Amino acid sequence: MDVEKRDIEEAEEMMMKMVADFLRKEVRDWDNEDKMKARFKALSGQRCDWEPLYLFWRDLIIKVARHLHIFILRPLHIKHLWFRQGGLSPLCLDRVLVEMYNAGDLLPVTHLLDPTTEGWRLPQILRKAAHVMGLSRASTPLDGLTEDCYVLAPLLKEKSLEVVKCFSENHWTPSCIITMKKFQEICGGSKEASAILSYLSECRKAKYFVVNKIDRIEGVKVCLDPGVVSSITSIDYNVLHLIWTVEKLEQQLDLIDQRYEKSKKSALASLKGRNKSAALRYAKELKLTSQSRDKCTNLLDRVEEVLGVIADAESSNKVSEAIQISTQALKDNQTSIEEVTLCLQDLDENIDSLKQVDKVLGSNLALAEIGDEDLEDEFTKLELEIESQPSQNLVKVGIDDSTGVAEVSAATNSLSNALSNLNLKEGAALESVTGYSVKTTSKNPVSKEANLEPA
Structure with a gap:
């Protein structure tokens, strides 16, 4: 238990150092004491009074998360680790996080739709119906957020697009099928994969399915075209x-x-x-x-x-x-066949040049030998x-x-x-x-x- 606690402390210290280095580069006057006092004060008064300060912290939180390559955030880390300076933390962060939640930038992990469960589309339909009818969720009280982890919606979208792009670079077909284990490896973990799968499924860009045989095989079908993912067929299971x-x-x-x-x-x-x-x-x-x-x-x-x-x-x-x-x-476009032929000839010449370079580079590998003949x-x-x-x-x-x-x-x-x-x-x-x-x-x-x- 002590070893686990020590590892957590070391990870937090490393995170604080990375964030501190990034903030000094991103915000030029970060170490200015007068500026710090103005930025660390609580949000009070009318929205027009504190909105510029709110936008500053919101954008800075997104930039730091992007720099750390994460999109699942813990409010405790944001309030007590990321921006702590001189032993003090910004008094406005509680209100900033609540406003981000009310604006839809922060989503509770536990509230994400889970495509791996049956009937997961019903909550999605009810939520869309409530949005059409103008029924908005109640605002979160100003005393803070209650969940342990939240998903940063803008970065979730960016990460999801990166995952789809990764699949597109390795597949020439309109869609691809991948095991859940490999999907989690590409996404960076089980929590990240669950959030990304939820987003892609809600956008109808991916579908989760299972092969019920001796071993339970979980897989995901991802659409690589601009359209939506097609329905699961019998050949997809095979x-x-x-x-x-x-x-x-x-x-x-x-x-x-x-x-x-x-x-x-x-x-x-x-x-x-x-x-x-x-x-x-x-x-x-x-x-x-x-x-x-x-x-x-x-x-x-x-x-x-x-x-x-x-x-x-x-x-x-x-x-x-x-x-x-x-x-x-x-x-x-009234393009002639002669123009197309010239383009293809140029392409063939470039391919031949690349092959010659690869041949020269590959010949050097044959020189490596294990000693002790x-x-x-x-x-x-x-x-x-x-x-x-x-x-x-x-x-x-x-x-x-x-x-x-x-x-x-x-x-x-x-x-x-x-x-x-x-x-x-x-x-x-x-x-x-x-x-x-x-x-x-x-x-x-x-x-x-x-x-x-x-x-």
């Missing part, structure tokens, strides 16, 4: 399950890689100590880990191939629409010795000394079986996808002939 599978396989690969590096370091250390038997044991463990990694990688490639086919189908549809729009634009040669000889031994010894050592690797392999096989049982139903899952087919080959048993149309 895509979410595939994306979730990819993330699980990537986590599995990370664990395998960590195990591989650990075994390799142990093997090299044994070679340095001239302990040939220990080095041989670690080398066998490396071989088992490598086999598990190959299985996991193959499974990951198969899942990504299915996702790639679906994405290509949606992208092709988008390209077709873009061609029609561009053709009409050329006609409207003598040990690597000795290690290669040990591997050749392993291959010449009977397979029974390999299995025995894998059982006795590589229990962790065997568990990883079992988990990989379980994921493989789960993927094999995952079938995209031609009637339900692919009912909205036509014109794109996935042809089955002998090397890829996952892909079956199906007509796919963008969701």
Whole structure:
């Protein structure tokens, strides 16, 4: 408990220092004693008397929050940490925060709509109806705000737009599907993700949905076009399950890689100590880990191939629409084909130049090598010795000394079986996808002939 308290105090001290440095740069006369007395006084009299001072503090609060890259604020931090100077805090901040709340700049976190619950749209409809009928909420009393955390509405909108822009840079489709876990990572935390999802859902730019299978898989569909997000289709559920599978396989690969590096370091250390038997044991463990990694990688490639086919189908549809729009634009602007051809030639030349630069930069990476070549040669000889031994010894050592690797392999096989049982139903899952087919080959048993149309 003492450690946690100390961490909180250190975080608060760091926040105070960051805010103090920012204020000295943002407000030139911040350290002026006369100016400080005028700014720190309470708001009194008519609104016309104190409105300039209120606007000063409101804008300064927004600027500080933007500088700290946060949009969920605690009134206690604002009143006692951010602007504390000479042991004093501004007397007007209580009234400033109340006025910001009444103006809609501050929103209680607990009052945000939660799209992850059923029937969340009903409060939204009632609130809009009250706004249309002219029913406004009661003003907050001047003795202060009662909630612990509030969302700064202007910055919530900015952050939401940044999240959508981040998705747009990595997807070429009109919408994208992402797991809730990845959505939280991009937003910066579970509280931030909840607030952003609430805002995007209210603006009809995102939809939350769940795949009810063995494991509860939560996902979000985000619209990347200027319009609103489309309804959730059966193929969206399958895509979410595939994306979730990819993330699980990537986590599995990370664990395998960590195990591989650990075994390799142990093997090299044994070679340095001239302990040939220990080095041989670690080398066998490396071989088992490598086999598990190959299985996991193959499974990951198969899942990504299915996702790639679906994405290509949606992208092709988008390209077709873009061609029609561009053709009409050329006609409207009376642009000749010769002008378009010259632009494309310039673009090709720029692309070739970039490729040459990338080739030169990439050639330097091949020069990096791991040292101790003598040990690597000795290690290669040990591997050749392993291959010449009977397979029974390999299995025995894998059982006795590589229990962790065997568990990883079992988990990989379980994921493989789960993927094999995952079938995209031609009637339900692919009912909205036509014109794109996935042809089955002998090397890829996952892909079956199906007509796919963008969701």
